[in-house]
Amino acid sequence: xxxxxxxxxxxxxxxxxxxxxxxxxxxxxxxxxxxxxxxxxxxxxxxxxxxxxxxxxxxxxxxxxxxxxxxxxxxxxxxxxxxxxxxxxxxxxxxxxxxxxxxxxxxxxxxxxxxxxxxxxxxxxxxxxxxxxxxxxxxxxxxxxxxxxxxxxxxxxxxxxxxxxxxxxxxxxxxxxxxxxxxxxxxxxxxxxxxxxxxxxxxxxxxxxxxxxxxxxxxxxxxxxxxxxxxxxxxxxxxxxxxxxxxxxxxxxxxxxxxxxxxxxxxxxxxxxxxxxxxxxxxxxxxxxxxxxxxxxxxxxxxxxxxxxxxxxxxxxxxxxxxxxxxxxxxxxxxxxxxxxxxxxxxxxxxxxxxxxxxxxxxxxxxxxxxxxxxxxxxxxxxxxxxxxxxxxxxxxxxxxxxxxxxxxxxxxxxxxxxxxxxxxxxxxxxxxxxxxxxxxxxxxxxxxxxxxxxxxxxxxxxxxxxxxxxxxxxxxxxxxxxxxxxxxxxxxxxxxxxxxxxxxxxxxxxxxxxxxxxxxxxxxxxxxxxxxxxxx
Numbered sequence: 001x002x003x004x005x006x007x008x009x010x011x012x013x014x015x016x017x018x019x020x021x022x023x024x025x026x027x028x029x030x031x032x033x034x035x036x037x038x039x040x041x042x043x044x045x046x047x048x049x050x051x052x053x054x055x056x057x058x059x060x061x062x063x064x065x066x067x068x069x070x071x072x073x074x075x076x077x078x079x080x081x082x083x084x085x086x087x088x089x090x091x092x093x094x095x096x097x098x099x100x101x102x103x104x105x106x107x108x109x110x111x112x113x114x115x116x117x118x119x120x121x122x123x124x125x126x127x128x129x130x131x132x133x134x135x136x137x138x139x140x141x142x143x144x145x146x147x148x149x150x151x152x153x154x155x156x157x158x159x160x161x162x163x164x165x166x167x168x169x170x171x172x173x174x175x176x177x178x179x180x181x182x183x184x185x186x187x188x189x190x191x192x193x194x195x196x197x198x199x200x201x202x203x204x205x206x207x208x209x210x211x212x213x214x215x216x217x218x219x220x221x222x223x224x225x226x227x228x229x230x231x232x233x234x235x236x237x238x239x240x241x242x243x244x245x246x247x248x249x250x251x252x253x254x255x256x257x258x259x260x261x262x263x264x265x266x267x268x269x270x271x272x273x274x275x276x277x278x279x280x281x282x283x284x285x286x287x288x289x290x291x292x293x294x295x296x297x298x299x300x301x302x303x304x305x306x307x308x309x310x311x312x313x314x315x316x317x318x319x320x321x322x323x324x325x326x327x328x329x330x331x332x333x334x335x336x337x338x339x340x341x342x343x344x345x346x347x348x349x350x351x352x353x354x355x356x357x358x359x360x361x362x363x364x365x366x367x368x369x370x371x372x373x374x375x376x377x378x379x380x381x382x383x384x385x386x387x388x389x390x391x392x393x394x395x396x397x398x399x400x401x402x403x404x405x406x407x408x409x410x411x412x413x414x415x416x417x418x419x420x421x422x423x424x425x426x427x428x429x430x431x432x433x434x435x436x437x438x439x440x441x442x443x444x445x446x447x448x449x450x451x452x453x454x455x456x457x458x459x460x461x462x463x464x465x466x467x468x469x470x471x472x473x474x475x476x477x478x479x480x481x482x483x484x485x486x487x488x489x490x491x492x493x494x495x496x497x498x499x500x501x502x503x504x505x506x507x508x509x510x511x512x513x514x515x516x517x518x519x520x521x522x523x524x525x526x527x528x529x530x531x532x533x534x535x536x537x
Contacts, residue, residue: 025350027506029499035339040331040493048317049366050286057313058291061363064342065293069349073292074382080290082365082376087281088220094278099249110218115236117279122233126274128154133261135185149268155196155275156189161205163262176440186235196234200243207439212487213237219319222369234277246273290373291363295349299356306358306383307516310393310446311337312367325489333396340397344506355517364446374446378453389522391457393447398462398501405430405463409442413529414456423511432463454533456523
């Protein structure tokens with residue numbers, strides 16, 4: 001070979017080597033696809049906590065963490081065992097209303113109502129029913145649906161969501177606040193000393209149809225044994241049609257009751273009907289792990305600080321059959337998110353330059369049971385919360401194609417807002433506000449557990465402006481999924497899914513995580529944020 005040719009070839013090889021060193025390993029859509037397919041296979045039996053399928057899923061995730069180069073989260077194990085109590089309602093479960101003429105209406109469990117006792121047995125006989133509107137006590141608004149009423153021994157009937165408003169300074173306007181969440185309503189009723197709570201389901205107000213309530217609350221429920229939150233004796237939901245009949249006895253309709261409850265001068269209404277509840281449960285103690293892998297930071301001065309990445313691995317396991325199918329596979333929700341997490345971990349661990357801060361990948365358990373796994377992690381963090389720079393969460397990632405926009409919930413509360421905007425600009429995508437703020441998604445996913453503990457967080461979601469599609473295509477797609485497949489056995493892997501949008505989301509997440517990991521200072525809450533950074537440990 002002639003010297004000039006040799007020189008050019010050598011220079012070319014050097015250039016290729018330099019480019020290869022500069023390039024980060026690509027996020028591979030096909031890897032996310034195949035892991036989603038596997039995690040949502042019937043073999044996993046719906047990945048219920050404390051189930052055989054759940055055990056298979058966490059072993060698979062831990063093995064994948066090891067294969068992509070993550071260390072065990074706490075140095076010895078990939079598993080952070082979360083102790084829980086599984087509560088299963090035993091038949092017959094009885095809830096009965098009696099009117100002032102003595103006529104009785106018995107409801108069928110998992111059809112007309114769902115509910116669960118907070119103790120192993122509950123027996124309420126002819127308890128008073130008190131309609132308390134939205135069941136909110138918010139002195140800063142100010143708003144008080146209880147108006148000083150003594151609710152001891154009474155079962156409270158209430159609406160979900162917040163009082164309606166277009167004013168963003170009043171209960172968030174169209175956006176759902178924590179006051180609108182069913183979790184808050186149960187907590188406040190317990191603080192007031194009520195005997196029980198019955199929520200009225202309305203699809204628009206809840207954000208999902210009745211069959212989601214059935215699937216979510218008629219099977220085994222889980223709680224943390226260390227949970228010291230005061231509870232009422234029984235908590236549950238009824239269909240709107242049942243509530244209509246209750247209100248008729250007192251000359252009300254559901255819409256009239258809703259209108260009354262939307263005014264600040266609303267006062268509780270003692271209904272004519274009485275309620276009797278008889279329920280027993282079978283309880284078991286289980287351990288269901290968070291799966292934690294660690295990528296140790298490269299900077300000796302910063303590696304003890306961490307970015308926590310969360311996504312939940314659990315779904316509803318085997319439950320009530322729908323169209324002959326009883327396995328709640330949870331392909332989109334959230335096999336896709338865990339597959340994305342593993343691929344993100346592979347890409348970050350394979351980068352030529354490791355992040356300065358450490359990154360913890362936490363696949364959490366029991367999100368569907370009320371964010372239990374992330375709540376446990378927040379109470380028992382592997383790295384001190386005061387050294388946790390940020391939390392990045394995702395849940396049900398994009399399986400339908402690339403989008404022109406992304407959503408970064410919660411970023412505006414902290415300096416993370418600057419980071420997500422900068423990364424979006426570099427990737428030529430828009431950051432859009434939550435297109436369905438009335439659903440309160442920020443309070444319904446795992447980052448909220450860490451936010452409450454003082455850690456700045458962002459919940460990354462796909463946008464609804466899909467490349468090459470009409471303006472309303474994405475909204476129709478998501479609404480169709482919610483109506484037909486959300487928390488249903490039909491949330492199954494679809495071979496037609498395109499995972500290019502998943503790869504786009506994970507590439508965006510990688511860049512956000514890398515920027516936060518390499519910054520000189522940790523993110524901070526904005527002065528007007530309702531949240532504060534955790535105190536020094």
